[in-house]
Amino acid sequence: MKTTDMQDERSRLAQALAEAVAEALREDLAQQSRALLVVSGGSTPVPFFAALASRELDWSRVDVTLADERWVAPDHQDSNERLVRENLLVGPAAAARFHALTTTADSPEAGVADISERIAALSWPASVVIFGMGGDGHTASLFPDSPQLEEGLTTEAVALAAHSPSVSQGRISLSRHRLIQARRHFLHIAGDDKRAMFARAFGGDDARELPIRAFLGEAIALYWAP
């Protein structure tokens, strides 16, 4: 497939996902005073953020947070918060309230209690969680090789500090328990490698091997493009 065709496909996918998410938020805002949107970081969501940011809805009643974050300053190039601020919280969506998964503490372990308190105070259950997935089957910051994976899959806490030998920075991840409570789940992935990984994950049930499996037992809408 030509690069331009691939970009077109990904852009169409981003528009379709943005419409579905905007509709879900409008639906919930018609029934409740605030709605919570949980997004993922990484490279895949950038066109989706741009597409969603321009949708008309009452963004002033929307809370936005992340499924996971790297323990870096909010202006660091690897910061998911920076990604969201630059690509989603612009245009009409700038009226939404963003809730960060970092503090000024030295480590995710030192910051996780404050973050959990901050995030627990939002209007749960979330209207929407949009998951991403890494090439190793990780989602949020629940990595297959993480010493904290078991905790992430089983704790009833809101969030946890997580590390993985495959990534350099410490992370904060929302727990499976918290993410699974959302009213709607979407999985947004792109590329043949991710499709193959999804097929492998779908064909088994051990979430310790491929953490994305911890969410495939629920209704989850798959948004994939080449």
Ligand SMILES: O=C1O[C@H](COP(=O)(O)O)[C@@H](O)[C@H](O)[C@H]1O
């Ligand atoms: O590290 C992360 O990776 C995954 C997938 O990212 P992508 O660049 O392959 O789209 C993402 O879902 C997660 O939030 C992020 O922190």
